[in-house]
Amino acid sequence: MMHRTGSLISSLCMGASFVAMSATVHADGHYVNGVEGIKAASLPPPGVYWRWYNLFYQADSFKDKSGNKVANHFDLDVFATVNRLIWITDKKFLGADFGMDAIIPLVNTNLSLRPGATELHFSSLGIGDVLLEPVVLSWHGQSWDAATALGVYFPTGEFDRTDPSSAGKGYYSLMYTLGGTWYFDPGKTLSASLLSRYEIHGNQEQRDLRKGDDFHFEVGVGKKLNDTFEVGVAGYAQWQMSDDRGKDATNPSVHDRVFGIGPEVVVAVPAIGSSISIRGTTEFGARDSAEGNMLTVTLTKPL
Numbered sequence: 001m002m003h004r005t006g007s008l009i010s011s012l013c014m015g016a017s018f019v020a021m022s023a024t025v026h027a028d029g030h031y032v033n034g035v036e037g038i039k040a041a042s043l044p045p046p047g048v049y050w051r052w053y054n055l056f057y058q059a060d061s062f063k064d065k066s067g068n069k070v071a072n073h074f075d076l077d078v079f080a081t082v083n084r085l086i087w088i089t090d091k092k093f094l095g096a097d098f099g100m101d102a103i104i105p106l107v108n109t110n111l112s113l114r115p116g117a118t119e120l121h122f123s124s125l126g127i128g129d130v131l132l133e134p135v136v137l138s139w140h141g142q143s144w145d146a147a148t149a150l151g152v153y154f155p156t157g158e159f160d161r162t163d164p165s166s167a168g169k170g171y172y173s174l175m176y177t178l179g180g181t182w183y184f185d186p187g188k189t190l191s192a193s194l195l196s197r198y199e200i201h202g203n204q205e206q207r208d209l210r211k212g213d214d215f216h217f218e219v220g221v222g223k224k225l226n227d228t229f230e231v232g233v234a235g236y237a238q239w240q241m242s243d244d245r246g247k248d249a250t251n252p253s254v255h256d257r258v259f260g261i262g263p264e265v266v267v268a269v270p271a272i273g274s275s276i277s278i279r280g281t282t283e284f285g286a287r288d289s290a291e292g293n294m295l296t297v298t299l300t301k302p303l
Contacts, residue, residue: 028256029199029214029238030129030153030173032080034281034294037234037264038222040195041179042145043138044302046090046097052299053082059283059292062113065254067287073114076290080107080128088138096137101149103131107157109165126167128157131175143184147195149177161206171211172202179217189224191232198241209249212242220264228268234279235261240288256288274301 035053057078062070088099105128112121133151153175157168179195196217203210215238222232240255262281269276279296 028169028289029201029211030131030169031175031197031199031214031216033216033236033238033258034218034234034260034279035082035296035298036195036218036220037277037279037296038193038220038230038232038266039145039181039191040193040218040220040234041147042181042193043097043099043136043147044086044088045140046088046099048303049086049088050299050301050303051084051086052301053080053084054297055080055082056295057292058294059290061292062290063286063288065251065288067285073112073119074290075110075112076292077110078107080105082106086136088136093137096139099136099138101133101136103133105129105157105167107167109167111165122163122165124158124163124165124167126158128167129153129169129173130156133177143182143188145181147177147179151175151177155205159205170205174200187224191220191222191224193220193222194218203246207248208246210245212240212244212252212255215239215241222264222266230266232264232266233261234264234281235259236281254288256286258283258286258289258291260284260294272301274299276300 032055035055059076060074062074064070082103082105084101084103086099086101088097091098107128108125110123112119114120131151131153133149136149137147139146153173155168155170155172159166159168159170176198177195179193181191181193184190194217199214201211216236218234218236220232220234222230224230237259239257244252260281260283262279264277264279266275266277277298281294283291283293
């Protein structure tokens with residue numbers, strides 16, 4: 001998504017630093033940092049569930065490989081509303097509950113930047129790339145939960161190499177997930193979780209480019225106050241693990257990264273049989289990446 005969207009053609013590149021920024025803007029990975037927080041690695045019992053993510057992201061700076069601000073002006077605003085359908089079956093595999101899920105995002109991106117004397121504006125609204133996870137396994141112990149999954153992002157969203165606000169990435173990605181949640185008291189009121197994701201990207205349409213692999217992890221520490229409220233802190237980190245490849249790769253050995261942290265509140269709403277989480281995240285330490293703030297509001301409801 002979202003932190004760095006789309007692509008810019010070489011005719012728009014007005015200097016070496018802007019070339020580098022453009023390469024990163026169009027070639028970021030699929031997974032969105034920070035969409036999960038407290039108990040990120042805990043999946044529900046067998047059943048069908050709907051999760052509705054709403055993400056608001058704003059960044060006013062883009063950092064180069066040394067962490068310095070690039071361009072005279074950079075303003076990125078993204079809103080994404082994402083529907084996720086989760087089915088945890090009553091089947092077992094390796095002692096785990098077997099399930100699957102699908103994610104469909106609708107993304108609105110607005111980007112303006114001024115690499116030189118000319119200010120450029122881009123905007124788009126459309127369905128993004130769909131994620132299908134046909135294999136989801138979850139385990140539950142007395143003081144822990146664990147989960148793993150294998151999924152594929154499909155290039156279903158519209159992609160235009162001349163438009164850095166494109167909703168789609170223009171390539172497939174394979175994503176492997178592994179994580180766990182630990183509970184520190186018998187009542188499971190105090191928890192810590194870590195959820196990791198590893199992305200392997202395919203070749204991008206309309207150009208000779210294959211982005212390097214990405215590694216993400218999300219952490220969360222939460223305290224359940226009562227049957228209604230749970231509060232905590234959530235954070236994430238993302239590193240590019242391998243070089244970009246292809247003749248259209250700019251500075252292929254430069255690897256992007258970003259970190260984020262912020263508070264989270266989870267509210268149970270018995271009247272609608274649901275829970276709502278609200279999380280705010282501030283990014284720092286970015287390199288070859290946008291750096292901004294994100295607000296995430298997520299509804300989870302059994303069907």
